[in-house]
Amino acid sequence: MSPVTTSPMARMLQRVPTPLRGVFPFLLAVPVLALVHVATAGAPFFVILSLTVGVNVILAVSLNIVNGMTGQFSIGHAGFMAVGAYSAGLTSKLLSEYGLSFLPNAVSDQVMFAISLAVGGAMAALFGFVVGLPSLRLKGDYLAIVTLGFGEIIRVIVQNTEVLGRALGLRGVPQWTSLFSCWFIVFLTIVIARRIAASTHGRSLLAIREDEVAAEAMGVNTTAYKVRSFVVAAFFAGLAGGVFAHYQSIVNPGSFTFVKSMEIVVMVVAGGLGSTTGAVVAATVLTLLPEAMRSLFIGLGVSADTAQLVDQARMPIYGVLLVLIMLLRPQGLFGTRELWDFGPFKLKGPAKLTAPPREGGPA
Template sequence: MTLLNGLLPPYIESIAITVGIYIIMALGLNLITGVTGQLSLGHAAYMSIGAYASAVVSLQLGMPFIFALLAGGIAAGFFGLIIGYPTLRLTGDYLAIATLGFGEIVKSLLFNMPIVGGAMGLAGIPFKSTLTVTLIVVIIVIWMMVRVERSRFGRALLAIREDDIAAECYGINTSLYKVKMFVLGTFIAGIGGALWAHKIMVLQPRDFGFMKSIEILNMVVLGGLGSIPGTVLGAIVLTSIPEVLRFSSDYRMLLYGALLVIMMRFRPNGLLGGVDVTKLVKKSIKSITGSNFADKEKKKVKGGN
């Protein structure tokens, strides 16, 4: 189990765990924004719900980590259901602003909740998110995503993204699918949050602001909307770039911003967008098998590392 831990230099290992957590977060958002096309600007809120819920389970109940993980996922998924059910009727940017508002509400409530420490937050959370654990969760989440994409469910989601009115005409219950995928996406965000809590060991509401949601969105769009390998790549690139740019601490964030602009300028569909899923699906159902083939190859490449 602990085979991988300690194999890498600690600095790299720490970055690798962070990358893993962001891959999970980004895959959850990819399901909502990439696959189904519902722009969400409040993903960090679900992350915070998962993180706090899992921290409470670990600290107050002292239960094993696996329960804390699941508790984080379930709590976030539950709020995803409560919020998703009414708001997913909204379309496009109205949904975006509702999710943004929800994110700010969660942050504001966390600041005012003495049980979770208010601004001081929760501390002393045990370190459990080792590289091995994170990697296992990443693999499970990727596997889940691939399964969802290949299923009838996944095809329905793509139909909704491309044209939700047409999808409705074909007898797809769009609202039901949207809510289902929103809950799954937020569940995964909760899992990611739980891992985060058990890596960082300290939680404060400030950590889950609007910019965190934006960072995760950047990963999904930069990698390629709707593309699983793209999202994974986006998370890897955008998490490691600030570390790579560390040599110039003054210009670091400046370069990060410039990179976003330049990458969008030259690859507006994302690094892997347009190369696969998006374009192919438009043409025929056959191409879905093609994109899944790409996923297999992706896995092989990943396995090689």
């Protein structure tokens, strides 16, 4: 296991007055996001692409908490996303009938949006708790199958529920997602994931990943931590679902199949199980790559049929990619390391202020 290092952000925080440390990253991020938001207002294609990337980053980073940090293998993440998307979508459909009259329309919408997202996240977290419970008894491949089963069951339930629009899906969800709100949640997810990793809780999760029996012997309540990691991951998947629902405006069960779950798994595995920044990079690249390929082929004047073939080839390529990663670099792109552990980003000097003493002890 590689040592847990502090991010440049954490090092910067050492110089920030203590009361401000908690909110400092947000003080930095919010103006930047607002600036980007305003600057790209005239580029709808860029905005849509960035929303797709954002949703996938949230999903990958949150799945990394379960699959990467805790070492449990969940392959039903799209199920949580579905729960979040449907409950958030339904909530805002109900809420959009009302408005907060003392606020301007746009602000009132954003308040409603926040409420719906919270509902979506909470519902997904509840389901995460339900799915996390069997992980008390199951390991490895059995757990994987159960999470897959839950994902499928959620989809079948949705397909059979009148309120949720059955197979046609939920229509007319207000389009409240903006670049700012989406990437604010992305940022929130990344910050929280990193803080979990660097906290006592995170160390317990890593201990479970390395050796469950040893962790238990050292007094880690493995059951509680496993369930918690499921709940946290499901919560963020629910937020991602909510964000997704509010820019697609139509939520249908076809968006949350096993294929979607696998896409997220590929992102996490490719980025390196346990690396948050790895998940971010992999999610971004794997979302943009098919788009870039399509644009490239169309730009080169290849016939539409061939361009479409490239699009269809995405899934088999994902499959081959998984096998190749496992054969050639099973730890993924980054392994358990983070972006700042590498060459040009590596910071020198006695910067590892909060890093615990390492090496020397029995592995």
